[in-house]
Amino acid sequence: MQDVGEPGSAVIVPPPGDAAHELAVRRLPVGDAVALLLTGGDDPALRFWAVTTRLALHLVARGRLLPGVSPAGFDAWRVGPLDADDAARLRDLAAAMPPTARAVVDSRTAPGAGPSELPAAAPLLRAFIDAVADTLPRSPAATMAVGTSLFAAPDPQAVPELRDWSDEVAAGVDAGVRVSLRVETDADAARFRAVVQLHALADPTRVADLADVWTGAAVGFGPRARIDALLAVRRAARFWEPLQQLLSRAVPEELELDDGDVPDLLGDAAARLIGGGIAVHWPRDLRPSLSTRAVAGHGTGPATFGAEAEPLMLDWELALRGDPLTPEERDELAHSHRPVVRLRDEWVLVDPATRQRARERTLGPVTAVAALGAALTGEVDAAGGPVPVRATGWLQDLRERITTPPVPAAPPTGLAATLRDYQLRGLGWLDRMTSLGLGACLADDMGLGKTITLIALHLRRQALDAGPTFVVCPASLMGNWEREITRFAPGVTVHRFHGAGRSLPAGAGFVLTTYATMRRDAAVLGAHRWGLVVADEAQHVKNAASGTAQALRSIPAAARVALTGTPVENNLLELWSILDWTTPGLLGGQAEFRARWAEPIAAGDHPGLAERFARLVGPFLLRRRKSDPGIAPELPRKTETDRPVGLTREQAGLYEAVVAETMARIADADGMARRGLVLALLTALKQICDHPALYVREAEPVLAGRSGKLELLDELLTTIVAGDGAALVFTQYVGMGRLLERHLRGRGVGVQFLHGGTTIPEREAMVDRFQQGEVPVFLLSLRAAGTGLNLTRADHVVHYDRWWNPAVEDQATDRAYRIGQTRPVQVHRLISEGTVEDRIAGLLASKRALADSVLAGGEAALTELTDAELADLVELRGGER
Secondary structure, rough: OOOOOOEEEEEOOOOOOOOOOOEEEOOHHHHHHHHHHOOOOOHHHHHHHHHHHHHHHHHHHHEEEEEEEOOOEEEEEEEEOOHHHHHHHHHHHHOOHHHHOOEOOOOOOOOOOOOOOOOOOOHHHHHHHHHHHHHOOOOOOHHHHOOOOOOOOOOOEOHHHHHHHHHOOOOOOOOEEEEEEEEOOOOOOOEEEEEEEEEOOOOEEEEHHHHHHOOOOOOOOOOOOOHHHHHHHHHHHHOOOEEEEHHOOOOOOOEEEEOOHHHHHHHHHHHHHOOOOOOOOOOHHHHHEEEEEEEEEEOOOOOOOOOOOOOEEEEEEEEEOOEEOOHHHHHHHHHOOOEEEEEEOOOEEEEEEHHHHHHHEEEEEEOOHHHHHHHEEEEEEOEEEEEEEEHHHHHHHHHHHEEEOOOOOOOOOOOOOOOOHHHHHHHHHHHHHHHHHOOOEEEOOOOOOOOHHHHHHHHHHHOOOOEEEEEOHHHHHHHHHHHHHHHHOOOOEEOOOOOOOOOOOOOEEEEEEEEEHHHHOOHHOOOOOOOEEEEOOOHHHOOOHHHHHHHHOOOOOEEEEEEEEOOOOOOOOHHHHHHHHOOOOOOOOOHHHHHHHHHHHOOOOOOOHHHOOOOOOOHHHOOEEEEEEEEOOOOOOOOEEEEEOOOOOHHHHHHHHHHHHHHHHHHOOOOHHHHHHHHHHHHHHHHHHOOOOHHHHOOOOOOOOOOOOHHHHHHHHHHHHHHOEEEEEEEEOOHHHHHHHHHHHHHOOEEEEEOOOOOOHHHHHHHHHHHHOOOEEEEHHHHHHHHOOOOOOOOOOEEEEOOOHHHHHHHHHOOOOOOOOOEEEEEEEEEEEEHHHHHHHHHHHHHHOOOOOOOOHHHHHHOOOOOOHHHHHHHOOOOOO
């Protein structure tokens, strides 16, 4: 127990032979205790109550709640109704309750408390679960929402007048029995009846017809069996109105069903009864055996999958035990009015939804892209949930075509380069997808030649007069695109749509622009005819709601290609944003995608869902890594090293002072204010680890001797420069970059610094100077220079501070470790020992394994840590030198 609440004393009753232990305790409201108990611990008692708490929350989340009146006459929620599995879990938990999980009030501190005897497990367990159920639904907001304080206000309300009603409701909770319905029929399926069965909750194997319980032929249901059974039937009648007829009979044993009751039991009524814990059992030889699925692919198929493609109709296919019905059998089913139909010499039970599908014939129109997505996943969403899909004809052929591994394409005429085998396969894949009007995302590792592959695709499409190619990229990459087009496709015109006086040229060459310019001139660009639109570093439009992403979506094109080394940086919604631009409609709307794919996959509680999602996006996403066999065997070795470094005394003092001051403020804050303080704390600590002058923002700082990282960087660069090497030094802080530039220049080291304020011409000049060996050290802002640049002159990469996203760090490293690199590359990550950087480094190792699926939310995720967890994360542990 935490040291909060009312003080008291309790005795832990030991197993036989052991001494009793008296402990000081604190009483807690159940709502406060739940959060603490969920954390569990190593103690067996804590582990037991953590499991119990999770079960209670699970039952409440499933809506297993019943209102009632407490013995003292107050409104109270209770858990119920319990099905057989729920009751079994409670029995198992009660049997597993350790003695130390129970305590009694000490009679010395509470006179009249009685002897110290070990409390019974089952009542104690049930009392706690009911207390959780009574706490969670109550709040001032609930009172306002329902317009009454009953069962909603945090404080209990006296309602003795509801006692009789409460006893009836409680029948499904306390009776120790539950009822189910067993449907029976005669030989010609002319008459149906529902037989009431009684189940003993204490023994799930004990079941009997209510008629036998009534006559006493069935035993083991307790002395209140008749009363309990009658109350249970009365409660079941609230879920299905025809059962009301049983309440007027001397023995409520069975109900004759008419042709309207049976379809109801096959549809909505069954769902209501099952939701109330009342199962419906059908005869083995008369269970629903008809299945339905949608069939797509009839006809010739669309000429293109673009926005102008005609919608497609999906037909319903009905089958009896997997064998499709004939048109005549479908007609007989559609025109029948009874709940059973005679098909193939047997009686077949028909639910209302199946009969409706037999009458409708078609599922309705869907887009061509949605039909393709259904063929890939094997299911399509319909009213009531997903249904299976069978692809036929042209759709089956198309599915097989786009799921076949890409084969190398012939190099196009006019390409002044020799493509590697994996680049030719990428070209063949891009040509296949864009020729169909389908979009594509080429998500190769940085440095594997995405740019030259796109140049080859442009040349291949020009043979078919496909129109101009429009490339949108970060400002830092425009020069690289222009140089590579001029070098590898010398016969192709290239035009920059950028700067003052910009205009669109005629012709079918390349047009280059930046994301910022594209956003400003979307109307002009959208009025132009484009054969291909390319979004380079497409993670720039991972937020579909941003103005940049919306502007990009407004520019029409015959085909769209996204280029990115990180299709997912933080969550699957970023992948949705990219693919919904390249191939609109494939993944559905954003809300639909979140509910159907993103959230269930992130939760990990739907086996097979991630595999189905991979089948859906796989044909549209080509992902290759440098480490894949046969991709880039000529690349030299890359060595990555974490280099721990101690804090100086000044750094350690600043670090501890900031932790103490900010944690005190965090303890008094909540909501957005707390999240802001946590992020501010993490930023401050990282800056202190870099250099005290960065955190203090000194105007004329003395730099030497004050930072362990700076001293290690001096040692590394001295060795690198002396060996005729070259280094890239990345920092996420422009202020730190300026301090490093000043320090290194003062030591006579040739250095230049590229950041977000560097102009495009100066960026290109910097790249040229470094690549030509004029400057051995290139300082770079990670955000401004972490993508796109080709800096193969470097054989060392230094991450002065951590971005806390391994995918982003890998992209930065790939400025040097890419095609064209001929020397081994050494990557140095500077980490301050004993600090938050040290602890995050361990987390990044596991996060790196998830970089191509669903990544954690970086620093933002840490704002959800508890105060204790945060304090443990940022505590300084022997980090001072």
